[in-house]
Amino acid sequence: MLIRKIYDTLYETYGEQNWWPHDTVLEVAIGAILTQNTAWRNVEKAINNLKREGLLDGKKLLSVSDDKLKELIRPAGFYNQKAERLRSFLKYLYKKGGCLKKINDDTKKIRNELLQIKGIGKETADSILLYAMDRPVFVVDAYTRRVLRRHNIIKEKADYETIQSLFEQNLPKDVSLYKEYHALLVKLGKEHCRSRNPQCGTCPLKILFMTD
DNA sequence: TTCCGGCGCC
DNA sequence: GGCGCTGGAA
Structure with missing residues (x-):
């Protein structure tokens, strides 16, 4: 067919x-948000900035100042909205226990929850589900x-x-x-x-x- | 439909 | 100097 x-x-x-290169699955989810309407090359710069600062960790990333976060993700563009979107996602993640791998809910439930997060639409939600959580979406x-x-x-x-x-x-x-x-x-x-x-x-x- | 935006390519 | 980029919200 x-x-x-x-x-x-x-x-x-x-x-x-060989999609999607990563050290941790959190990095994949962060990349999914940063790459919204953005060339991957620029997302890599932003992720490398976060890595260099040792911030590719949910709690640390949530505790960093707003200006600092924006400065680090700036190469990925739309940095004002994306900073907010990252925070919204990380807050959700911590409400769910802080670890993507440990979320055992069924795929539809997670998808609906992701879609409730301001700044995560269908494509981003499905990218997170597929590439970070290994769900067949x-x-x-x-x-x-x-x-x-x-x-x-x-x-x-x-x-x-x-x-x-x-x-x-x-x-x-x-x-x-x-x-x-x-x-x-x-x-x-x-x-x-x-x-x-x-x-x-x-x-x-x-x-x-x-x-x- | 328009705005958000830095970045690299033509 | 214009265009498109692994979109989403209002």
């Missing part, structure tokens, strides 16, 4: 993407939408959950597969399926959509 074929083709073309982002749109697989106004279930219902419920697929779509979106000046001539998916 198509959804599977797209994955196989992308995997054969690009290989393992497919992450839908702008690249995903664009790739599917350009191949006419979804409607113009298809909403988040519709796209998400398209993947989840056509793939085995496999965390590693979901992680890899999303990473591969991002790779495709950067290399070929760009918003501007798309490289359709060399698109690895071209062979799947040739009609003659």
Whole structure:
């Protein structure tokens, strides 16, 4: 089926993407918030700043001053809102015991709780669930939408959950597969399926959509 | 729909 | 100097 074929083709073309590099899972969740509408390169700078200050720890990060936090995450942009978003998330985390790994609630419950946090929307919530908590949730982002749109697989106004279930219902419920697929779509979106000046001539998916 | 924003690339 | 970046809120 198509959804599977797209994955196989992308995997054969690009290989393992190795998302998402980290020392701790908290770092993954923090990265998920910092990377909102932001190039990963800039998020890395911010995370390295936090690491250098020894602040990649929930309690320490919550105790740092607002100005200091903003200064450290500044390279990731939107630093005023992101500082607040990080604090909101960390407060939630501590209400839940302070450790992502020890949260044993079912995925839907956690997702709903994450979505209540101001500054965490569907994509960020699902990124945290998938990449930091190893829950089988497919992450839908702008690249995903664009790739599917350009191949006419979804409607113009298809909403988040519709796209998400398209993947989840056509793939085995496999965390590693979901992680890899999303990473591969991002790779495709950067290399070929760009918003501007798309490289359709060399698109690895071209062979799947040739009609003659 | 618009704002939030630093950063690197064309 | 303009544009897009592993979005979300109002």
